[in-house]
Amino acid sequence: MVTDIARFLPRAELNRLFEALAADGRRVIGPTVVDDAIVYDQLTSPADLPVGWTADSAPATYRLRATGRDRAFDYAVGVTSWKRFNHPPIVPLTRGRRDGDRVAVESVLPVAPRSAYLGVRACELAALTIQNRAMRAGPLGDADHAARDEAALVVAVECATAADTCFCTSMGTGPEVTGGADIVLSELDDGFVVRTSSESGARLVDGLDLQPAESPQTDRAAAQVAAVRESIGDPVPTEGLPERLRAALDHPRWAEVAERCLACANCTLVCPTCFCTSVSVASDLTGTEATTERAWDSCFSLGFGRVAGEANFRPRVRDRYRQWLTHKFSTWWDQFGSSGCVGCGRCIAWCPVGIDVREELLAIAPAGAPSGPIPWPPSPLAGRAPAPLAVVAPAEHVTVRVADLGAETADTVTLRLATTDPTLLAARPGQFVMVELPGFAVPPVSISRMRPTGLDLTIRSVGPATAALTSLAIGAELSLRGPLGRGWPIAAAFGRDVVIVAGGIGLAPLRPLIDAILADRPRFGAVRIYLGARSPRDRLFVPEMAALAGRADVEVAEIVDRAGPEWLGRVGIVTQLFDRAAWDGSRATAFMCGPERMMQASATTFERLGVRTDSTWLTLERNMACGVGTCGHCQLGPFFVCRDGPVFSLAELGTAFGREGL
């Protein structure tokens, strides 16, 4: 909380604050005029501040204007947001080396210069907190972001003016600064009312040895921020907005706004909370040294929704606009316990065609619009912030060796990897690892068997990275990060019948589940396994499945889409194996993995057989790039698949499962 003790810093002595920050070993980042705009950049003295300038913003317009006054903070928000410094546009992630069979990958350790952020507005303080929470909400958190955040001292400046694009009042983030900063300034004509909000802020201000502020000064400060609140009003009714948006997924306005939207991504890049990134690979010409880095990306780009096999979850711009708006104002609550919007208005000003998010919200989810039926149940996180992670450590990369390998099909290979790493050995069925060969993209791969001395990965060659992985020889090394994600809830099936449905390569993540069930066989009722494949030649783990079929306590049925001359079994789709089954679905827990269409068909059949939706579990493949919920690629409605899944129950997913464009 901001203390009540207010002091006064005469305008002519502002340089003393700069000197104190420098003496504290900090570079000062603050507002300055560059290229006809007020941006945040490194400052050397008060002379760098935008004294005498303000900016008028409106949809698609931003113009600098001279005020004729000598105030330094006489504008609303800068063009840049503070995420440029807390969450820079490009951050190196790993350095890797591949020399013959030898592989080594290490995290690039964060370098976080001691900084002071000068001129942070109330809405921007909220944004720093919101983004901090997002970057620490995963199982590991983001070490680079955490280091930068911790190295920054925040000097807030309460707003004395508002832009036409401001709506912090609606989002409950400003204009008053109520906490979250170290030092809080209110600018008056003759100087600054100074308050503090943290120990380090208080220590720094004590060193300035300032006179107490007089009550006319604090009154003027209070009056000017009250006038700002008055001038903004309450343009967006937010009460119940997350629910109203969730119920408006099929609103015709999404298609209409998509006709105007350029999908250029500017709104997301100027947004102070948007945190999505993409990972890219760079290597030298010899292929020995390689690096990965992440760069700002956006859900508005076609490539952001792309997954293996050239499929795309959000091919249409209307899907992308809906993704952005519903995430910002609705599913952000599910994920992080707050709104993702702070009302700074940058997305309105910097949209090149002037799309105003306030207008779109009023059109799509106005007050009084229905807030149901809701497409998915509220997530367990809804309405509460996740506990911040105490320690955020750089990701661990473990080099493992191919101890053995076997071809499963023409394009699929199982690598038996040897490791003594205790974290990897503690993997649970249904979890995955990020697999890195320096110089190649880093795919997520489900673990297909846990062993006391390592683990198996079954990989299908679908692109250059998986082609390189499937052509490794015995003795070759690769680097793993993990295990990641939530696995199969095996205990949920104790005392119940088990139904397992696998399509093609989908059998791989189910195999550790089958292993675990067989290892503890008496705890389960009947075990039925239904296997589908494109053709007889595409079946996985053939001898193993044949051995299972020979057991009295397991039922195995197989079917293929297209038969060959050697195939005497059934031909068709996998649901044909159980759509006339006589077993009692209410006693069964189902686990499935395969193409999304196969899982949808199976889900329908299960429902008819009486399997409860909270007893039907599936694992989703998505474009998972970071593995810990901080890159945004794998978002599905209220979930990040890598962090909250990849295993979900049908009940958790609701109609998010299989919904077009999510």
Place this chain on the structure above:
Amino acid sequence: MPPEPRVESGRRSARSATSQRPRIGIVKFASCDGCQLTLLDLEDELLAISERVDLVEFAEATSRRSSGPFDVLFVEGSISTAEQAEEIARLRAVTARLITIGACATAGGIQAIRNWFDHDEIRAAIYPEPAFVESLAMARPVADFVAVDGELRGCPISPAQLREFLVALVSGRRPQLPDEAVCIECKRRGVVCVAVARGIACLGPVTRTGCGAICPAYGRGCYGCFGPRESANTVALAEWLSDGRSASDVGRLFSGFTAWSEPFRATIDAHGGPPGPRRQPPEPGDA
């Protein structure tokens, strides 16, 4: 005009038994040579590149010549004459992977603006003896004639993208050539948007990234030399730009190095075609 017959891709490796290095050629058609010179701009890495690939045809750099076969052939320039159309078909047949480089090869280039006009009239407007000029009625991208396996956009292409392509080639991975808007690169660089802050017409939102957002970084609007991005909503951008501009001025903005690419081409058509001599009889008083 009916499309020329397409020649099927000759997908086979040309690597000789003695060398594991891919045989690479660089050829040009109607163009300025700027794109192929980009390879020479990779100064620091030229030596390493030449150790990893066998550069068998590159008239700008070596007197060694080859008519094929090629593992990878970089093709610069648009197809503008009947002779070029024959030659590209021949090259396709001896090339495993044909990669077009630059706005001319990928989009037709600036010379494709002639495609909107009467061929004889425009030849007569430029050459004193048009009868000696043997050109096709249109300057068109290579992909209109033969199958193309990949492309590097830009006028000229980006050295960074060429390097990435070569590294990916020798490493056996897919080159990372993003297809989204220039705006993303602009914002990563911290360039203040020239459209919003200064009212400058900028094609960045509809143009493919890869250049490094050079023009906006120097206070200019993007003029689209990398051609249309994925999901290029030129209709909405043109409508927005029409505020305070005439239709022909809006059409002119799209009439640059990649004018012949859809949807830039349709946008130009919707705004009365590119500036220049009209096919209609000239207005009285016009020169």
